[in-house]
Amino acid sequence: MVYIRQAAVQDVRILSELAYASKAYWGYDEAFMEACREDLTITEAHLTAAQFFVVEENRQIQGFIALEQDLSQRDRGLVTNLFIHPKAIGHGYGQALWNRMIDAARDLGICTVLVHSDPHAEPFYVRMGARRIGEIASTVFPDRHLPVLEIIV
Known part of the structure; x- marks a missing residue:
């Protein structure tokens, strides 16, 4: 069964x-991946700064998304992370997380959501309406x- 929930502190390592695995899926070399490691590391501080949602199937995390509200323009948000386990890409988890993020944005009064995308992921966001x-x-x-x-919520 597929289940979406808020991320918890005990999830940060996973x-x-x-x-890291999701980014590596696109064939980046080892030097590139090592340079990205810090940016790909999720901490407790990240969980505090943004709303993180994980999608699970059979109690295994398949992916996650994070939405950060712009505190200077509260009607704007930023997707800071959206990663799907390489073996789970193409199974609908990204769309499920995207839809949950849109609901969260609406609940927060966010009207516009931005994404700074990996070039390989851009087609996904376009399919989602961005x-x-x-x-x-x-x-x-x-x-x-x-x-x-950008997507207008």
Whole structure:
């Protein structure tokens, strides 16, 4: 049975491992992945700063999403993380998490959600109804630009 719940402190290690494995799925080399490790590490502070939801099947975490509300513009939010276990990609978990995030955004009064996407994940966000509005420099590799997408909730 598929179940979506809020992430808990005891999940941070699993979420970090899942984020790393999910990013590696796209074929990035070892040096690239090691450079990204810190950004892919989920901490208790992350759980406090954003709403994290995990999707489980048979009590196994298959993926997670995080929505952070912009405190200076409370009607805006940012998806800071969306990762699916490599073996679970294509099974509908991403869409289920996306829909849960949209519900959470509405509950918070968020009207616009932004995503700074990995280039490989951009087609997923477009299928979810987001549209590309620009690019932003990567926090790990400033010369690498990431798509910025927006969805009106």
